[in-house]
Each structure stands twice: as C-alpha cells, then as structure tokens.
Amino acid sequence: MNCTGRVVLILTVLLIVQKGACNASVHKLAFNNQIGLLENENYSSQSSADTIADSTELSKPNLFPSIPWSNLPYFMDDIMVIGGLNHGGLIYSNYFRELGNLKGFQIGLEGYYPLAEKVFLNVGLQYRQNGFAHETHDIDFQFHNIDIPILFAFELPVFRRYDWRIFMGTQMNSVLGVNVQGEYANDYDGFRYNADEINKFDFGFTFGLSIERHDFYLRGKGYFGANRVFRSLDPNSQIGETASFSFFQIELGYFLFRRLREF
Secondary structure: HHHHHHHHHHHHHHHHHHHHHHHHHHHHHHHHHHHHHHHHHHHHHHHHHHHHHHHHHHHHOOOOOOOHHHHOOHHHHHHOOOOOOOOEEEEEOHHHHEEEEEEEEEEEEEEEEEEOOOEEEEOOOOOOOOEEEEHHHEEEEEEEEEEEEEEEEOOOOOOOOOEEEEEEEEEEEEEEEEEEEEEOOOOHHHHHHHHHOOOEEEEEEEEEEEEEEEEEEEEEEEEEEEEOEEEEOOOOEEEOOOOOOEEEEEEEEEEEOOOOHHH
C-alpha cells in the first residue's frame, strides 16, 4: 500500500472513532437530561406533598390554643353529653285504671370509669322532665327533676366491632317542681292528686343495654321507682295512693374530648 492509501485509511479510522465519540456524548447528555427531569419531578412531588401537609396543619382548627388538648387526663375521654326521650307514668297505683303515661325528655353529662378489665362505673348529672296523666279528668302532671344515675356496666364479649354493655344500678332524683295542666271539677268529691303532696326526693332501680362506636353512645334504659310519689294520704280517700314512677328512656351521647385530643 502506497503512502496515499495509508493516509486515506488513517483518516477514515479517525472519522469513525470521532463519530462514535460524538454519539456516545449525545446519548450520555440525553440520559443525564432524563435523570434530571425525573429528579425535578420527584422534587416537585415532594414539595407539593410538603405544601399540602403544611396547609393541612395550618388549616387545623386551633380551639383555645392556651389549653393543651393532647395532655388532657384520659378519664376525660369518657365524659359525654347525653340526652334523649322518655315515656312512662305511675305503677303500683290504687287508681291505675284512671291513669295514663306521658312523654318527656332528659339531658345532662355523664362519664364512666374503669373498675376492672370489663367493669365500669357510670356516674352522671341530668335534668329530666316526665310525668303522668289522670286521664278520667284530663289532667297532666309534669315533673321537673335533677337525676344522679349511678350504674355498673359490664362489657359483653360479642360483636367486638362495637362496644356492647349491660348495666344496672340506682338513680336518685330531686323534684324541682310540678306543672299541672287541667283541674278537677268543683263538684268532684273523689280522689284527687295534689301537687303539694309530692315527695321532693325519689330513688329507684335502673337497668338496660348500651352500645358505643367511636365518639357516639346509644342506650336504652328502664327505671322502676322504689319510693312513693306522694308523701301522705289524700284526706278525701280512705285508701290513699301508693304509686311509684316507672319509665323507659332512649338516650344518645357524644364524647366531648376525644376529638379535641387530636389538636
């Protein structure tokens, strides 16, 4: 091979090597660009997530910031506002054929405290309105009471998704007053219920079933009075009245402080 041919061969080889190097640089640059785009996307996603988290934190309501909600005593988690409806009247009455039931309501605060693994003590304070009707004379007696229920609750080992409990106990009642709607006829000389003869203190026994789910509490409760509603005999009657109260309650409660612990 002459000199001219050798020169041409050397130039051809150099051109091929240079072209390969250029292609490698181009591929490397494209690869680096793709890596950069992915890193930018990841950074943007992380920045967006951080921004959303920050905005979520900022959007949380700060209720009474001076109160450390997360440090509240744990017994406060089981304090609830509770209210509902009742229906009942007098039992063990000498004049039960003349009587009827009335509807009422109750509202108050209540809390329960663990005594053992599945045993709890419920204590509360409620206002209750209930009464009875002397139907033959179209007269309603509406009572206003302050109640202190003291109950022992036992957790049931069934339907674990919900918290079922049976309970029993006592309830003490203080009568604040009585509203009477209607009046006896002037010429009626039989037995009359007299609001001035009401016992100011009453107590009885209660039992029922409750269910709890998250922040809500539902209960059905029966009450049977153990004390006479009227403290003395009517002078116009030879028999008098021995009646006690009995009623059934449906109640719904909401635990006040459980959600606040999250703030």
